[in-house]
Amino acid sequence: MSVEVNERQEPAASPAREPLVRIQGVKKYFPITQGILFQRHIGDVRAVDGVDLEVYPGETVGLVGETGCGKSTLARVIMRLFNPTAGQIWFEGRDISSIKGRELRDLRRDMQMVFQDPYASLNPRKTVGSIIADPFELHKTVAKDKIKGEVQQLMELVGLNPEHYNRYPHEFSGGQRQRIGVARSLALRPKLIVCDEPVSALDVSVQAQILNLLEDLQNEFNLTYLFIAHDLSVVKHVSDRVAVMYLGKIVEIADGADLYREPKHPYTEALLSAVPVADPNMARRKKQIILEGDVPSPIDPPSGCRFHPRCPKSKSLATQGGDSGGVMPMCTEQEPELREMAAKHIAACHYPVEARTIEPDPQT
Amino acid sequence: MPEPLLEVKDLRVHFPTDDGLVKAVDGVSFSIQPGETLGIVGESGSGKSVSSLTVMGLVTRKQADITGEVIFQGQDLLQLPVEEMRTIRGAKISMIFQDPMTSLHPYYRVGDQISEAIREHRDISKKEAFDQAVDMLDKVRISQPKQRARQYPHEFSGGMRQRAMIAMALSLNPDLLIADEPTTALDVTVQAQILDLIDKLKAEFNAAVIIITHDLGVVAEHCDNIEVMYAGKIAEYGRTDDIYYGPHHPYTWGLLNSIPHLGTETERLNPIRGLPPSLINVPPGCSFNPRCPYVFDRCVRDVPELIPEDGHHAAACHLSREDKERILHEEVLANR
Numbered sequence: 001m002s003v004e005v006n007e008r009q010e011p012a013a014s015p016a017r018e019p020l021v022r023i024q025g026v027k028k029y030f031p032i033t034q035g036i037l038f039q040r041h042i043g044d045v046r047a048v049d050g051v052d053l054e055v056y057p058g059e060t061v062g063l064v065g066e067t068g069c070g071k072s073t074l075a076r077v078i079m080r081l082f083n084p085t086a087g088q089i090w091f092e093g094r095d096i097s098s099i100k101g102r103e104l105r106d107l108r109r110d111m112q113m114v115f116q117d118p119y120a121s122l123n124p125r126k127t128v129g130s131i132i133a134d135p136f137e138l139h140k141t142v143a144k145d146k147i148k149g150e151v152q153q154l155m156e157l158v159g160l161n162p163e164h165y166n167r168y169p170h171e172f173s174g175g176q177r178q179r180i181g182v183a184r185s186l187a188l189r190p191k192l193i194v195c196d197e198p199v200s201a202l203d204v205s206v207q208a209q210i211l212n213l214l215e216d217l218q219n220e221f222n223l224t225y226l227f228i229a230h231d232l233s234v235v236k237h238v239s240d241r242v243a244v245m246y247l248g249k250i251v252e253i254a255d256g257a258d259l260y261r262e263p264k265h266p267y268t269e270a271l272l273s274a275v276p277v278a279d280p281n282m283a284r285r286k287k288q289i290i291l292e293g294d295v296p297s298p299i300d301p302p303s304g305c306r307f308h309p310r311c312p313k314s315k316s317l318a319t320q321g322g323d324s325g326g327v328m329p330m331c332t333e334q335e336p337e338l339r340e341m342a343a344k345h346i347a348a349c350h351y352p353v354e355a356r357t358i359e360p361d362p363q364t
Numbered sequence: 365m366p367e368p369l370l371e372v373k374d375l376r377v378h379f380p381t382d383d384g385l386v387k388a389v390d391g392v393s394f395s396i397q398p399g400e401t402l403g404i405v406g407e408s409g410s411g412k413s414v415s416s417l418t419v420m421g422l423v424t425r426k427q428a429d430i431t432g433e434v435i436f437q438g439q440d441l442l443q444l445p446v447e448e449m450r451t452i453r454g455a456k457i458s459m460i461f462q463d464p465m466t467s468l469h470p471y472y473r474v475g476d477q478i479s480e481a482i483r484e485h486r487d488i489s490k491k492e493a494f495d496q497a498v499d500m501l502d503k504v505r506i507s508q509p510k511q512r513a514r515q516y517p518h519e520f521s522g523g524m525r526q527r528a529m530i531a532m533a534l535s536l537n538p539d540l541l542i543a544d545e546p547t548t549a550l551d552v553t554v555q556a557q558i559l560d561l562i563d564k565l566k567a568e569f570n571a572a573v574i575i576i577t578h579d580l581g582v583v584a585e586h587c588d589n590i591e592v593m594y595a596g597k598i599a600e601y602g603r604t605d606d607i608y609y610g611p612h613h614p615y616t617w618g619l620l621n622s623i624p625h626l627g628t629e630t631e632r633l634n635p636i637r638g639l640p641p642s643l644i645n646v647p648p649g650c651s652f653n654p655r656c657p658y659v660f661d662r663c664v665r666d667v668p669e670l671i672p673e674d675g676h677h678a679a680a681c682h683l684s685r686e687d688k689e690r691i692l693h694e695e696v697l698a699n700r
Contacts, residue, residue, distance in 0.1 A: 208623070237633070271553060274555065276581025
């Protein structure tokens with residue numbers, strides 16, 4: 001499967017842009033073994049199972065999906081925190097899928113991560129100053145006597161009081177801790193920042209502060225974000241493009257607004273309809289699709305289209321065709337490939353969705 | 365107006381700690397009618413969980429100074445002896461907790477845990493109780509309930525555990541169900557299943573439901589009335605439409621403006637500045653005053669009262685009605 005979305009053009013950028021990150025056919029399997037001494041390999045958890053994706057400089061790509069769909073694993077493979085089982089990863093045109101040692105460490109300067117849990121991702125026994133200074137000491141990009149100044153500058157940049165340099169993480173609130181995490185990730189002036197659920201542990205009012213901060217920093221440093229979250233409204237708000245994952249595969253990629261307005265994949269449609277809307281009138285008009293059952297096990301994913309056992313569209317088409325209770329044969333037999341269904345809108349489905357899920361708001 | 369099912373009057377729950385008195389709930393009054401769904405929204409530390417735990421009798425006088433009244437079906441639950449409270453809790457008022465992983469006992473089969481709850485209140489044999497548990501699992505749409513009842517919680521997925529919790533909570537046909545962040549730990553698709561299930565079962569059992577959440581979308585879709593809490597007090601109370609289309613408290617405005625809406629393109633979010641206050645040192649006057657953009661001298665001096673404007677919708681704010689309407693239309697609704 002190979003889908004090129006190179007035609008994509010950002011208004012502010014030159015037409016022939018190289019992607020910052022390009023991945024092709026990336027798989028990550030975690031082996032399951034049995035026995036203590038002679039560990040027999042009895043299967044694999046196919047966390048990521050053949051993903052192609054391109055991320056362009058300066059853009060934000062959102063990655064959404066349910067728990068266990070492989071979105072965090074994919075991000076960690078791109079960061080080379082996990083080695084891919086198969087497939088290739090290019091960063092700025094360079095193949096980084098198997099680099100090691102010194103080379104890999106140098107690469108990490110260009111890609112950083114902000115984690116979900118601001119309580120667990122900061123060492124409680126270190127001061128904030130030394131947490132943010134760690135990247136400088138590891139990579140020796142700044143002279144020793146200048147580190148403190150740099151750190152205080154970073155703290156100011158993310159909206160922390162530089163005088164709190166000597167405080168410990170427990171003295172800060174959740175939102176402030178997340179700011180510390182952001183400051184640390186910015187220390188080496190990376191090109192790519194992977195945000196793995198950066199706001200899901202925060203209260204709504206604080207969440208908005210962090211989202212605005214990330215946006216400001218992106219404009220200031222021309223950062224590229226890979227933004228993982230399960231909250232679709234947050235992802236749509238921050239992302240230029242959104243990729244939807246299901247059971248280790250990307251099922252749809254489109255501009256955030258397009259994806260919301262005209263989802264092509266029945267899974268995306270169901271996912272969007274499940275999001276509670278903070279608007280009672282719109283909520284009443286909304287056609288809600290309740291998906292039956294749970295996500296199947298990634299150890300033995302369903303044949304053909306992985307979504308077919310839960311797909312309401314395939315089921316209703318089969319019922320119309322006289323096979324009530326079944327799904328369309330095509331969906332069980334043949335795996336759909338990602339193909340372009342509208343401009344800059346690709347999805348992997350044999351029977352894509354035609355109608356809208358939610359009526360557009362007349363006021364807007 | 366019919367007799368309310370539950371009426372909470374001027375409830376105060378203060379925890380003495382080494383650092384000072386934590387005023388988790390500080391003068392909360394509300395009521396709920398049979399069959400109504402009430403949403404309580406607020407950020408962490410706003411007192412939404414503590415107030416419902418107190419209604420359940422799970423915060424005791426040993427732990428905290430509790431004053432006020434909690435009138436449920438005509439009797440004040442705060443005055444009841446522990447044994448009598450035990451006959452009400454679980455049978456007439458039951459609760460679903462946020463984390464289904466930690467609220468089921470890992471050592472016991474799911475069916476046994478549900479039947480134990482039934483046998484606590486009904487004088488029936490183990491076998492009958494187990495059959496009822498299987499029935500309940502079927503009602504919450506767990507497939508193969510007979511086999512599932514014999515399994516342990518770790519064999520259930522997150523959504524199924526939450527269903528099992530709901531089965532347990534509804535097994536004695538309670539009049540009031542309190543759901544404390546029932547779907548926060550779940551995916552949106554599972555969340556939709558669970559909320560849909562609560563709605564349907566509520567109609568079937570004719571129970572009243574209190575949903576406690578920080579998600580403004582969940583309350584918009586499922587509640588009749590909404591109570592917005594801030595720093596241990598109710599900031600605003602009203603019908604769901606009042607809260608979304610005609611809110612009258614700056615905190616509610618701030619909350620609604622700080623979430624991205626799926627349907628509309630928002631260029632930039634408008635967060636509430638600052639942080640929620642410490643419950644030990646609540647600011648004088650209106651507790652929201654340090655974060656409020658419309659603050660004036662009276663806000664720092666007097667605590668605003670929650671007075672209903674039209675007999676129902678009420679906001680605890682000193683701004684005049686004209687000012688509220690003006691700000692609402694010029695600055696709040698215009699931004700949507």
